[in-house]
Amino acid sequence: xxxxxxxxxxxxxxxxxxxxxxALDVFSANGFRGSTVDEIARAANLSKPxxxxxxxxxxxxxxxxLTALMDTWLDPLRQIDPEGDPLEEVLTYVRxxxxxxxxxxxxxxxxANEIIQGAPWMSASLERDLKPLVDEKAAVxxxxxxxxxxxxxxxxxxxxxxxxxTQHYADFDVQVRAVLGPEVRDPFPEAEAYLLTLFRRLLxx
Amino acid sequence: xxxxxxxxxxxxxxxxxxxxxxALDVFSANGFRGSTVDEIARAANLSKPxxxxxxxxxxxxxxxxLTALMDTWLDPLRQIDPEGDPLEEVLTYVRxxxxxxxxxxxxxxxxANEIIQGAPWMSASLERDLKPLVDEKAAVxxxxxxxxxxxxxxxxxxxxxxxxxTQHYADFDVQVRAVLGPEVRDPFPEAEAYLLTLFRRLLxx
DNA sequence: ACGCATTTTGACCAATCGGTCAAAGAGGAG
DNA sequence: CTCCTCTTTGACCGATTGGTCAAAATGCGT
Numbered sequence: 001x002x003x004x005x006x007x008x009x010x011x012x013x014x015x016x017x018x019x020x021x022x023a024l025d026v027f028s029a030n031g032f033r034g035s036t037v038d039e040i041a042r043a044a045n046l047s048k049p050x051x052x053x054x055x056x057x058x059x060x061x062x063x064x065x066l067t068a069l070m071d072t073w074l075d076p077l078r079q080i081d082p083e084g085d086p087l088e089e090v091l092t093y094v095r096x097x098x099x100x101x102x103x104x105x106x107x108x109x110x111x112a113n114e115i116i117q118g119a120p121w122m123s124a125s126l127e128r129d130l131k132p133l134v135d136e137k138a139a140v141x142x143x144x145x146x147x148x149x150x151x152x153x154x155x156x157x158x159x160x161x162x163x164x165x166t167q168h169y170a171d172f173d174v175q176v177r178a179v180l181g182p183e184v185r186d187p188f189p190e191a192e193a194y195l196l197t198l199f200r201r202l203l204x205x
Numbered sequence: 206x207x208x209x210x211x212x213x214x215x216x217x218x219x220x221x222x223x224x225x226x227x228a229l230d231v232f233s234a235n236g237f238r239g240s241t242v243d244e245i246a247r248a249a250n251l252s253k254p255x256x257x258x259x260x261x262x263x264x265x266x267x268x269x270x271l272t273a274l275m276d277t278w279l280d281p282l283r284q285i286d287p288e289g290d291p292l293e294e295v296l297t298y299v300r301x302x303x304x305x306x307x308x309x310x311x312x313x314x315x316x317a318n319e320i321i322q323g324a325p326w327m328s329a330s331l332e333r334d335l336k337p338l339v340d341e342k343a344a345v346x347x348x349x350x351x352x353x354x355x356x357x358x359x360x361x362x363x364x365x366x367x368x369x370x371t372q373h374y375a376d377f378d379v380q381v382r383a384v385l386g387p388e389v390r391d392p393f394p395e396a397e398a399y400l401l402t403l404f405r406r407l408l409x410x
Numbered sequence: 411a412c413g414c415a416t417t418t419t420g421a422c423c424a425a426t427c428g429g430t431c432a433a434a435g436a437g438g439a440g
Numbered sequence: 441c442t443c444c445t446c447t448t449t450g451a452c453c454g455a456t457t458g459g460t461c462a463a464a465a466t467g468c469g470t
Contacts, residue, residue, distance in 0.1 A: 214446070214447095216446080216447075217446090217447095220447090251448090252448070252449060252450085254448075254449065254450085255447075255448050255449070258446095258447070258448075
């Protein structure tokens with residue numbers, strides 16, 4: 001009955017996935033404190049005690065989601081290649097981050113909720129995982145700029161601006177659509193064109 | 206005992222201000238659903254029934270804050286002068302928005318929480334107040350670009366990018382400080398220099 | 411079909427939620 | 441001081457919160 005994948009049964013794997021998906025819906029829409037276990041259970045079509053059979057507590061579900069997310073979230077940044085073409089590496093990073101906003105808006109909002117509310121669960125991970133990675137990639141970018149392959153600009157704030165601009169289209173989706181009006185079905189093509197223009201003009205020698 | 210200012214007593218004015226300030230602390234840190242009336246009352250040094258003597262409900266406090274905020278929030282955009290120097294008008298808007306992130310981070314987070322969670326209270330105001338103003342100013346900017354006084358770029362997304370980049374330093378303050386490290390006491394001077402460079406390179410002919 | 415581990419459930423718990431109410435307290439105009 | 445309005449409070453309400461528990465139901469290998 002046990003399974004090779006981390007000592008989990010087939011049912012456990014599917015139910016945990018179902019619960020995670022439902023919890024992502026609820027947490028990303030209401031934040032941790034604004035979400036209830038009943039609501040997650042309802043979204044997962046499970047009774048509350050049944051849900052708490054798979055996760056020991058509401059906080060455990062939340063932590064599970066955040067730790068799983070952190071890796072996915074940093075992946076595009078890790079892929080920046082010091083040996084690649086500087087401008088193209090940055091623009092590819094922008095494209096990847098914007099694609100994540102388009103394809104994983106719930107994850108983006110879960111992350112945003114956590115940070116806005118002071119990162120009570122993730123602040124340790126920010127120092128331990130995020131800071132070193134950003135420092136490393138910022139050094140790569142700074143090196144490119146010193147070699148005259150990119151126009152100079154503060155590398156850390158460059159990375160901040162990429163995060164900010166791309167995640168905006170997921171986190172503030174309601175506002176973007178309200179301003180653009182209903183005739184704009186999909187803001188992302190326009191957004192990508194604008195952002196690529198922006199970073200080309202900022203960085204291109 | 207009554208006062209000329211909208212039929213409010215002196216005590217009412219000061220207590221309502223105290224409650225609003227406390228509620229801004231709580232709502233901006235936890236979102237509407239994640240906040241409790243008890244917590245706001247505690248932050249305002251009032252008993253819960255006393256607080257509910259000045260506001261009929263938790264929702265009324267929240268609505269009060271949001272409606273008051275909407276005006277303040279749109280003010281810098283309103284100040285863009287069609288007769289002014291195009292680049293300087295945009296850069297001044299950036300400076301004003303960044304100053305608001307520095308001086309009113311709680312208001313920024315209150316707004317961000319509301320939008321991220323689908324704008325359940327503000328979506329009407331977004332269509333009624335925000336969209337027309339943005340369309341008007343976007344037309345001004347488009348006109349500048351057509352006259353060759355700014356480099357061409359999508360005006361709506363230009364405005365989005367200003368919102369996104371400036372509010373990031375309030376809403377994601379924890380992340381910014383975690384990445385920059387404790388030796389950077391105040392990220393805002395660096396941020397302003399970076400953002401002004403960014404928009405100059407994007408728009409300057 | 412058996413037997414055992416896994417899964418699901420309804421009933422239940424103390425604590426907290428938003429909000430009410432009657433009564434007590436405070437403060438100023440006459 | 442007196443009276444009346446405004447302010448404050450403790451006690452309380454039903455509903456909901458996160459979480460528990462024993463018992464029932466359901467797999468699943470043999």
